[in-house]
Amino acid sequence: MGTGRAGEWIKKMLLVLAIGLLLPIPYLHVASAENVLILQSDFEDGTTQGWVGRGGVETLTVTSAAAYSGAYGLSVSGRTKTWHGPTLDITSYIQVGKTYQFSAWVKLPSGSSNTRIYMTMQRTMQDTVYYEQIYFDTASAGNWVQLKAQYKLYEPAVNLQVYFEAPDHATQSFYIDDVRIEQLPDLPKTVEENIPSLKDVFAGRFPIGTAFENFELLDEQDRKLILKHFNSVTPGNVLKWDSTEPQEGVFNFTESDKAVAFAVQNGMKIRGHTLIWHNQTPNWVFYDSNGNLVSKEVLYQRMERHIKTVVSRYKGIIYAWDVVNEVIDPGQPDGLRRSLWYQIAGEEYIEKAFQFAHEADPNALLFINDYNTHESGKSQALYNLVQRLKNKGIPVHGVGHQTHINISWPSISEIENSLVKFSNLGVVQEITELDMSIYNNSSQKYDTLPSDLAQQQATRYRQLFEMFLRRSSLIQNVTFWGKDDANTWLRKFPVVRNDWPLLFDEQLKAKPAYWAVVGTVPSPTPTPTSTATPTPTPTVIPTPTPTPTPTSTPTPTPTSTPTPSASGTLRVEYRVGDSSATDNQMKPQLRIVNTGSQAVPLTELKVRYWYTKNSTQAEQYFCDWAQIGCSNIRAQFVSLAQPVSGADSYIELSFTGGSVPAGGNTGEIQNRIHFTNWMNYNETDDWSYNGTQTTWGPSTRITLYRNGVLVWGTEPGGGSPTPTPTPTSTPTPTSTPTPTPTPTPTPTATPTPTPTPTPSAGGNLVVQYRAADTNAGDNQLKPHFRIVNRGTTSVPLSELTIRYWYTVDGDKPQVFNCDWAWVGCSNLRGSLVKLTTGRTGADYYLEITFTSGAGSLAPGANSGDIQARINKNDWTNYNEANDYSYDPTKTSFADWNRVTLYRNGQLVWGVEP
Numbered sequence: 066m067g068t069g070r071a072g073e074w075i076k077k078m079l080l081v082l083a084i085g086l087l088l089p090i091p092y093l094h095v096a097s098a099e100n101v102l103i104l105q106s107d108f109e110d111g112t113t114q115g116w117v118g119r120g121g122v123e124t125l126t127v128t129s130a131a132a133y134s135g136a137y138g139l140s141v142s143g144r145t146k147t148w149h150g151p152t153l154d155i156t157s158y159i160q161v162g163k164t165y166q167f168s169a170w171v172k173l174p175s176g177s178s179n180t181r182i183y184m185t186m187q188r189t190m191q192d193t194v195y196y197e198q199i200y201f202d203t204a205s206a207g208n209w210v211q212l213k214a215q216y217k218l219y220e221p222a223v224n225l226q227v228y229f230e231a232p233d234h235a236t237q238s239f240y241i242d243d244v245r246i247e248q249l250p251d252l253p254k255t256v257e258e259n260i261p262s263l264k265d266v267f268a269g270r271f272p273i274g275t276a277f278e279n280f281e282l283l284d285e286q287d288r289k290l291i292l293k294h295f296n297s298v299t300p301g302n303v304l305k306w307d308s309t310e311p312q313e314g315v316f317n318f319t320e321s322d323k324a325v326a327f328a329v330q331n332g333m334k335i336r337g338h339t340l341i342w343h344n345q346t347p348n349w350v351f352y353d354s355n356g357n358l359v360s361k362e363v364l365y366q367r368m369e370r371h372i373k374t375v376v377s378r379y380k381g382i383i384y385a386w387d388v389v390n391e392v393i394d395p396g397q398p399d400g401l402r403r404s405l406w407y408q409i410a411g412e413e414y415i416e417k418a419f420q421f422a423h424e425a426d427p428n429a430l431l432f433i434n435d436y437n438t439h440e441s442g443k444s445q446a447l448y449n450l451v452q453r454l455k456n457k458g459i460p461v462h463g464v465g466h467q468t469h470i471n472i473s474w475p476s477i478s479e480i481e482n483s484l485v486k487f488s489n490l491g492v493v494q495e496i497t498e499l500d501m502s503i504y505n506n507s508s509q510k511y512d513t514l515p516s517d518l519a520q521q522q523a524t525r526y527r528q529l530f531e532m533f534l535r536r537s538s539l540i541q542n543v544t545f546w547g548k549d550d551a552n553t554w555l556r557k558f559p560v561v562r563n564d565w566p567l568l569f570d571e572q573l574k575a576k577p578a579y580w581a582v583v584g585t586v587p588s589p590t591p592t593p594t595s596t597a598t599p600t601p602t603p604t605v606i607p608t609p610t611p612t613p614t615p616t617s618t619p620t621p622t623p624t625s626t627p628t629p630s631a632s633g634t635l636r637v638e639y640r641v642g643d644s645s646a647t648d649n650q651m652k653p654q655l656r657i658v659n660t661g662s663q664a665v666p667l668t669e670l671k672v673r674y675w676y677t678k679n680s681t682q683a684e685q686y687f688c689d690w691a692q693i694g695c696s697n698i699r700a701q702f703v704s705l706a707q708p709v710s711g712a713d714s715y716i717e718l719s720f721t722g723g724s725v726p727a728g729g730n731t732g733e734i735q736n737r738i739h740f741t742n743w744m745n746y747n748e749t750d751d752w753s754y755n756g757t758q759t760t761w762g763p764s765t766r767i768t769l770y771r772n773g774v775l776v777w778g779t780e781p782g783g784g785s786p787t788p789t790p791t792p793t794s795t796p797t798p799t800s801t802p803t804p805t806p807t808p809t810p811t812p813t814a815t816p817t818p819t820p821t822p823t824p825s826a827g828g829n830l831v832v833q834y835r836a837a838d839t840n841a842g843d844n845q846l847k848p849h850f851r852i853v854n855r856g857t858t859s860v861p862l863s864e865l866t867i868r869y870w871y872t873v874d875g876d877k878p879q880v881f882n883c884d885w886a887w888v889g890c891s892n893l894r895g896s897l898v899k900l901t902t903g904r905t906g907a908d909y910y911l912e913i914t915f916t917s918g919a920g921s922l923a924p925g926a927n928s929g930d931i932q933a934r935i936n937k938n939d940w941t942n943y944n945e946a947n948d949y950s951y952d953p954t955k956t957s958f959a960d961w962n963r964v965t966l967y968r969n970g971q972l973v974w975g976v977e978p
Contacts, residue, residue, distance in 0.1 A: 100166060100247035103158050107243055108137040113151075119228055120149040131240035133170040133209050138242030140174075147235045152187070152228035158246060159225050161218050162280035164551070167199050167227065168213040169244040173206040173237070180204060180234045184212045186561075189224040191311040191347055199227070199561045204239060214561050215249070219278050219552070220302050252551070254286040254573045256293060263568075264296040266583045270537045272297040272334055274544030276498065279303060279320050281552060282327055290548055290573050297334040299497070299544055300324035304337050307345045310371050318378065325379060336497070336544065337379065339387040339434065340372050341418045343404035351405040361410045368414070369421045376425035385430040385542075387465055387497070388422050389415050393435050393446050400446025415450070416459050423460040434465030434497055439479040444486060451490055463493035469546070470529075471502040472521050473887070473930055476849075477528045478839060478956040484539045494539055498546035500553060500566035501525060501578070507559045514550075514565045521885045523577035524932075526568070528837075528884075530585040549573055580690055633776045634661030635725070637672060639764035642689075642735060644756045646748040650739040651676065652689075653753065655718075655767065656732060659725040667693070667720035667731070671770045674736075675712035675752040675781050678704070683741045686716060692732020697721050700736075709782030711752030752781040828973045829856030830922075832867060834961035837932065839953040841945040846871060846935040847884075848950065850913070851958060852966065854922040862888065862915040862922060866967040869933070870907035870949040870978050873899075877937040881911065887929020892919035895933065904978040906949030911935060949978040 106114045108127045116125060116139060124143035131138030141151050159165060171182045183201040187194060200214035218225070227246075231237045263273045274297030281287040291298065302308055303320040310316050328335045350367055353359050359367075376386060392415060394402040401407055406414045415433075422431050433451060437443050447464070454461045464487050468480065487494055503511070503518045511518075533540055547553040551571040555564040568579040635657065642652030653674050659665050678684070684702055688695035699719045705712065716738060725731055740746075748754040753766045768778035831853040838847035848869050854860050873879065879897050883890035896912045911933065922928060937943075945951040950963045965975035 100249055102245065103165065103248050104155065104246040105244065106139075106153070107135055108132075108139050109135045111137060113139060116151040116153050118143075118149065119152045119230075120144070120146055123149050123151070125151055130174075131172075131242060133172070133240075133242035135242075138240050140238065140240055141229070142238040144231070144236055144238070147232045148230050149235070150228055150230040150239075151241065152226045153244075154224065155227055155246065156222070156225045159216075159218050159222075160248075161221055162278075162283075163251075164215055164217045164249045166213065166215050166247045166249055167245070168211060168247075169229070170209045170211050170242050171202075171204045171229070172209045172240045173204050174240070175206050177206045177237065177239075180231050180237050182210075182212065182239055183230050183232055184214075185228055185230060186216060187224075187226040187228060188218075188222050189226075190222060190345070191307045193307060193345055193347075197557050197561055209242075215556075215563065216561055217551075217556060219280075219554070219557075252572050254284070254571075256286050256289040256573050257575055258293070260575055260579075261583050263294040263579075263583065266586050267543075270534060270586075271540050272542050274298055274334070274336065274542055275548040276301040276338075276544065276546050277324075277548060278552065279324055281548070282323070286573055287548070287552075288327075290569065292331055295333070295548070297336065297542055297544060298324075298328045299336040299338050301338070301546075302345070304375070305339060305342065305345045306350070306371060307347055309375055311347060313349050313367070314370070316374060325382060329382060334542070335379075335383045336495075336542070337376070337383040337386040337429075338497075339390040340375065340422060341368070341388060341392075341406065341414070342390040343392075343402060343406065351409065358405070358409055361413075364406075364409050364414065365417055368417060372418060372421040373425040376422050376429065380426040381428065383426075383429065385432060385463065385495070386422055386426075387434040388418050388431045390434045391436065392433070393443055393450070395440070395442035395446045400443075400449060412450075412453075416454065416457065419454070419459050419461055430462045430493055431460055432463040432465045432493075432495070432497075433461060434467065436467040436469055436498075438464070438466045438468075438487075439475050439483045444483050448486060448490065451487075451492065455490065455492075461492065463495060463541075464490075465495050465497035467498035467546075468496050469498060469500055469502075470525075471505055472518065472525050473505055473885075476835060476837065476956060477525075477532050478835075478837060480529070481532045481536060482956065484536050488539050493541050495542040495544065496533070496540060497542075497544050499543060500546045500555060501529075502555050502564055502566050504562075504564065510560075510562045512563060514563075514570075517889065519565070519577050522565075523581035524885050526578040527581035527585055530582050534585055550576075584690070635659055635665065635670075635769055635771065636763050636777050637767045637769050638730070638761045639753075639755070639758060639767055640761050641754070641756055641758050642737075644759060646754065646756055647745055649743045649745050650737055651746055651748060651754070652735070652737050653767075654736065655734045656692075656730050656761070657725050657769065658730040658763075659727060662727050664724040664726050665771070667697070667723045667725060669771050670720060670725075672718045673703075673715045673768045673770070673780075674718075675715045675766065675768075676746075676748065676754060677708075677712060677751050678714040679747065680740065680744070682744060685739055685741055687737040687739075689735040689737050691734045693720070693723050693734070697723055698734065709752075709780075711750055712781040715753075830854060830860065830865070830966055830968065830973050831960050832962075832964045832966045832974050833927070833958040834950070834952070834964050835955050835958045836951065836953050839956065841951065841953060842942055844936055844940045844942050846911075846933075846943060846945065846951075848911070848933050848964070849958070850928075850931045850933065850964060851887075852922060852928040852931075853960075854924060854926055857924050859921040859923050860968070861917070862892075862919040862928065863917045864968050865915060866970075867911075867913040867931075868965045868967070868977075869911040869913075870904075870963070870965075871909055871911070871935075871943075871945065871951060872903075872907060872948055873909045873937075874944045875937065875941060877939050877941060879909075879935055879937050882934040882936075884932040884934050886931045888915065888919040888931070892916045893931065897935065904949070906947055907978045 108114060111127050113125050113127060118125060122143055122145055123141060126140040127137050128140050129136055131140040139151060167184060169184060181201050182204045184199045186197040186199055188197060199216055200212045202210045202212055204210050229241055231239060267273050273295055275291060275295045276299040277291060278301050303324050309318060309321055325335060351358055392402050393400055401412060419431055435447055438447060451461055451464060484494060501522055503522055533543060545567055547567055549569040550565040550567050553564060553566050555566050568576055568582060570576055638656050638658055640654050642654045643650060655672060686700040688698050691698055697720055701717050703717055704714050765778045768780055769776055833851050833853055835849045837849045838845060850867055852865060881895035881897055883893060886893055892915060894914045898910050898912055900908050962975040965977055966973055
């Protein structure tokens with residue numbers, strides 16, 4: 066790309082980019098600590114303050130009857146259409162890339178029945194108008210209701226109008242008052258420089274890409290995040306038709322050139338998005354001067370000129386184009402969307418688009434791109450279309466799977482099956498627009514991201530990328546549709562609300578989802594180094610590794626020195642990962658620092674964290690993440706023979722390899738400890754706990770030993786206590802478990818007999834099942850369940866028990882994990898029960914019960930997904946082929962009578978083996 070025509074273009078564009086980024090940007094402002102009031106309509110001057118009727122027939126009156134505060138408010142009457150209502154032009158107030166808070170108070174006149182009032186944005190682009198719901202609520206005559214939500218504009222608009230409507234009642238009058246638009250301060254953003262780069266973690270597997278808008282290039286931290294983590298980019302809007310040719314024959318490449326130049330300057334791959342789409346295409350493309358649809362010949366002339374002009378401009382620079390986007394409609398007989406393109410030219414317009422693009426750049430990869438390609442109907446329609454095109458010799462090189470998903474839909478197996486299916490066509494496949502909404506429907510809304518949903522999202526991302534890695538031979542690129550949660554289209558679609566679908570939050574900090582994704586790549590053993598400032602190994606990010614129940618009790622080596630040498634060169638730094646002192650887990654985060662001039666082998670070191678257990682209940686240890694690799698860490702729990710102030714136990718960490726370099730440190734070691742029954746701790750007076758230390762700092766209450774000698778910190782009680790150890794050995798798994806485990810119970814030799822051998826034919830409770838892992842010979846079982854109530858009364862989940870029947874294929878201890886459950890993994894319990902006498906297809910069953918916290922099943926409702934996983938402690942394989950409850954063909958939820966359900970001990974669904 067550095068020579069010839071492409072090379073000259075690059076030189077010119079780098080100059081354009083450099084000048085563009087140096088010019089003052091008139092709409093940037095310095096963030097303040099509080100919201101800035103941009104506009105307020107309080108109607109206290111007795112006028113409508115610029116508000117007018119959208120339909121031209123409404124009556125807008127300033128009256129005291131409509132006042133929420135002060136003397137006046139705005140009364141809206143005379144409506145005859147559902148979209149009628151007051152509107153205000155706010156184009157001059159709203160800046161690209163800034164976040165605004167819209168609020169207003171609404172009420173209905175006396176005697177009115179309740180109805181919904183919407184606050185909506187009408188956003189007009191060159192030739193397209195978008196209607197974006199900002200917020201809605203049910204208004205009444207009895208009380209004022211506040212409509213309040215945030216809005217962000219991602220690209221320049223021709224016009225912006227905010228308006229109010231009552232979509233369920235065309236003639237309903239209503240009041241509004243105290244309309245406010247406030248600009249929110251810019252959140253402080255800092256890129257985390259010392260975490261692994263996504264592009265490096267997945268190097269050799271597939272590029273990691275992001276879509277972006279040009280305003281993101283204006284912010285240094287935004288640019289840094291893109292450059293650190295991504296090696297492929299997709300300009301989000303500036304290559305679309307309405308941006309590049311808004312008027313016939315008048316091309317504008319100002320913004321697209323800037324976007325492409327940024328990528329070229331930084332050696333990034335570029336995907337071109339998109340040439341033909343039913344959205345963001347100006348109306349002039351389809352209509353003549355009289356307002357009639359043009360002929361097929363005219364349409365093709367316009368298509369050819371546009372496609373060849375745009376594609377040839379970036380020939381040899383943009384490696385792949387989404388030639389046609391979202392052309393599938395499985396509800397049509399031929400599976401094609403009835404867009405204006407289709408209405409004029411039929412299926413042939415798709416063929417012409419690929420031909421024109423190929424003529425403009427014969428070396429570019431040409432894609433057909435669509436969403437929901439996992440759905441059977443849509444998948445088949447797309448498959449059939451690509452097959453038809455290829456049979457005709459049309460240059461279709463690839464299929465783009467957008468992959469806009471959420472935290473519970475679709476199943477990973479559905480996405481995987483789609484990749485496998487399209488591989489039969491011999492096309493390149495890319496994940497083109499990946500994001501994962503935290504919502505399951507349009508009615509949900511959160512102001513901040515709930516921690517349980519963040520963890521659920523992390524689990525799903527981990528499962529997704531595990532599959533991508535399994536199928537990496539089928540995938541050429543994985544691109545996220547946005548780099549961070551502040552810049553996602555899902556904050557405007559399907560409704561305006563906060564959403565958090567990406568790996569980095571609004572302040573560019575890595576979320577649990579990020580750590581889950583990078584944790585899918587195996588961690589190499591770090592190489593010892595004596596460099597003064599080590600470079601963190603970018604791929605050493607495993608997901609949590611659970612530690613099995615201990616089986617031996619060796620005597621620990623006593624510490625020979627009660628206090629460390631004052632001249633020591635080793636120290637332990639600490640920060641608290643969970644500052645709640647009374648919840649059900651402890652999360653100390655540690656790192657060992659070497660200030661000396663010689664590297665120190667980690668095998669010579671041990672760390673002790675001292676705490677009070679106040680219980681005989683068994684505990685579990687997890688390494689959530691470690692820069693040196695969780696597989697290189699071993700942990701044991703030790704109970705003191707004689708408790709001391711602040712401690713009756715400690716956990717001791719030791720290491721299997723690696724070194725702490727001179728002048729360096731181990732990097733973070735993120736630990737988590739909990740009781741097997743998830744009861745609470747009380748860390749308030751624990752010796753090593755400091756709930757205020759949320760940033761790294763030395764802690765002398767965490768002790769460090771080298772070859773058995775105390776070299777850092779002070780033990781509680783001032784001496785060297787004689788402990789009674791309870792060691793815990795950490796296995797090296799072949800597959801990475803998930804961080805929401807339920808402890809393995811001691812198998813019950815004789816299970817409780819089932820009084821009723823078959824369920825009542827008239828039962829209203831049903832178990833649905835899907836196989837989340839269809840490999841019958843690997844090292845885990847992954848059945849997913851949900852319970853459906855088809856009756857007319859609610860059923861407490863605490864009365865119900867599920868049993869999944871299988872063969873253990875050996876006699877190794879097993880672990881049950883709840884990967885995710887709609888009712889909350891903390892509200893269910895899993896037991897692995899061995900049958901006294903084996904049955905056909907089963908010598909064990911998994912039994913799932915529920916606590917009262919799981920709630921009840923309402924009539925007609927279901928429990929939501931219960932995602933279970935079982936593995937052996939030594940990670941040896943199962944053979945599920947003949948297991949009673951296993952069915953690899955059920956990759957979507959379906960009624961399954963080989964998973965049994967009991968209510969208060971009585972069999973109410975299914976047939977036991």
